Amino acid sequence: MIRATELTRRFGDFVAVDRVSFDIPRGEIFAFLGPNGAGKTTTIRMLTTLLAPSSGTMELDGIDVAHDPQAARRRFGIVFQDSTLDLELTARENMTIHGVLYGMRRRELAARSEALLRLFELWDRRDDVAKKFSGGMRRRLEIARSLLHTPRVIFLDEPTLGLDPQTRNQLWTHVRRLNEEEAVTVFLTTHYMEEAERVAHRIAVIDHGRIIAQDTPAGLKAATGTESLEQAFLAFTGTAIREEDASSNDRMRHMARAWRR
Amino acid sequence: MRVIYIMWWRQLIRQWRAKGRLVGALGQPLLFLLAFGFGFGPVFQRAGEGSYLQFIAPGIISMGVIFSAMFSGIELIWDRQFGFIKETLVAPVPRWQIMFGRACGGATVALLQALLVALISLAVGFRVESTAHVLLALVYASLVALMFTALGTAIASVVEDFQAFPLVMNFLVMPLFFLSGALFPLQGVPAALAAIARFNPVAYAVDGVRGALTGAWHFGASLDLAVLVVMTVVLLAASTALFTRIEA
Numbered sequence: 048m049i050r051a052t053e054l055t056r057r058f059g060d061f062v063a064v065d066r067v068s069f070d071i072p073r074g075e076i077f078a079f080l081g082p083n084g085a086g087k088t089t090t091i092r093m094l095t096t097l098l099a100p101s102s103g104t105m106e107l108d109g110i111d112v113a114h115d116p117q118a119a120r121r122r123f124g125i126v127f128q129d130s131t132l133d134l135e136l137t138a139r140e141n142m143t144i145h146g147v148l149y150g151m152r153r154r155e156l157a158a159r160s161e162a163l164l165r166l167f168e169l170w171d172r173r174d175d176v177a178k179k180f181s182g183g184m185r186r187r188l189e190i191a192r193s194l195l196h197t198p199r200v201i202f203l204d205e206p207t208l209g210l211d212p213q214t215r216n217q218l219w220t221h222v223r224r225l226n227e228e229e230a231v232t233v234f235l236t237t238h239y240m241e242e243a244e245r246v247a248h249r250i251a252v253i254d255h256g257r258i259i260a261q262d263t264p265a266g267l268k269a270a271t272g273t274e275s276l277e278q279a280f281l282a283f284t285g286t287a288i289r290e291e292d293a294s295s296n297d298r299m300r301h302m303a304r305a306w307r308r
Numbered sequence: 309m310r311v312i313y314i315m316w317w318r319q320l321i322r323q324w325r326a327k328g329r330l331v332g333a334l335g336q337p338l339l340f341l342l343a344f345g346f347g348f349g350p351v352f353q354r355a356g357e358g359s360y361l362q363f364i365a366p367g368i369i370s371m372g373v374i375f376s377a378m379f380s381g382i383e384l385i386w387d388r389q390f391g392f393i394k395e396t397l398v399a400p401v402p403r404w405q406i407m408f409g410r411a412c413g414g415a416t417v418a419l420l421q422a423l424l425v426a427l428i429s430l431a432v433g434f435r436v437e438s439t440a441h442v443l444l445a446l447v448y449a450s451l452v453a454l455m456f457t458a459l460g461t462a463i464a465s466v467v468e469d470f471q472a473f474p475l476v477m478n479f480l481v482m483p484l485f486f487l488s489g490a491l492f493p494l495q496g497v498p499a500a501l502a503a504i505a506r507f508n509p510v511a512y513a514v515d516g517v518r519g520a521l522t523g524a525w526h527f528g529a530s531l532d533l534a535v536l537v538v539m540t541v542v543l544l545a546a547s548t549a550l551f552t553r554i555e556a
Contacts, residue, residue, distance in 0.1 A: 095398055096398065097394070097397060097398060097555065098555060117400045117401075118400075120398055120399060120400035121400040125398055127391065127394055129391050130390070130391050131391040131392055131393075131394045131395040132391075132392065132395075133318065133322075133392045133395075134390065135321075135322045135325050135326070136318070136321065136322070140318075140321065143314070144314055144318060144395075145395065145399075147310050147311060147313075147314040148311060148314070148395075148396065148399035148400075148401055149399060149400060150310075150400070150401075176325070192395075
């Protein structure tokens, strides 16, 4: 469903994503696990046509993403790390705009919008403007919206960042249900190991732009002879997971780090 | 077509929910209209130029269109900061449609703003001869609105933060407005000022609206129209090109 081959992106001298390859079959939940600044978001930006790769190829549902971005865009839904809702509009209006942008027919749009808002428990608040929503509700609305045009793939970039445990739990339940019921392929990034372990069929550990390991959670633990994914991760990267912003400062830090090695 | 429509509709809804801003934005034009209109009125009269209010009102109406249109374009910066822009950039539609829909929405809001200024002008004594004049003025004002929304969008596609906005207003729009003949007649001004006005698109915008409303043209109806059409097309093309290049 999603295939990347030797995908690379440079910003000047800094290599944000370095010859990354993976092949995600239909219906799989695939997690990119790594610290911020590891290249997770850059990879998603390339896969979702927002950023051109420096080299390498990407295929989504048999479509070459770089050559036919419009066809690729029709096939995926995305929830970005930061909110992309229009907070001045109501939940339903946000859904409507999305549906029109994706060329949905009026009746189909209304029906699916209602079904999704009900599924994500937002139907009662459908005519409230999004700025009145809590963080968890906004996230749910955003995920509901990303599914409106029935994409075959959804990208979730750190979907649980800043959410409380209850909301996180509920969100993953939704994601898993969608994956089972609608056979949506899920590509998610996270730096929470327990989440990756809980929902993902397969995990790729990424650090400094490179995929270090790629396996099922059980496989990763077996390969390193460790008991938890956290220990496995440490065995691979040799460091604890780091909280960093992918800002220019971090690129500088990355460069400095690379220099010292 | 639906994409252009929905983006237009979004601008209007947002504006409607922020009605206070529409009223707040009236402050400056109102101050200009009342302070200048009545303050300089007697001097203008003594100089044998007739009613200053009659002269300045179309200038202030143009100001309402231009400032509000610029602000609509700048709303793009807002959408970039709050992320909504990404939602439209990953959608499977040509970006020019997104940009054009937004521009039409911004231009409509600018026209509504101008309509409010026009109503206030009428209330304090401005007179228009016939409905035909109003309709003609609407044609000119629409072009002006679209043109400056496009300019605002072009600028907002390049700069990323709000700090640039007052800079643009103070160093680009304000000078263009003050040197446009909105506040004083261009007949008999020093040669340098006349030369500047000749290359100032705002001068043609003001002249078009004023000519249409009152029949007093400086450059002439067809020259105004030609300049406005060309400038609108050029700026729409430029803002489309710049908008398409936004990387989110």
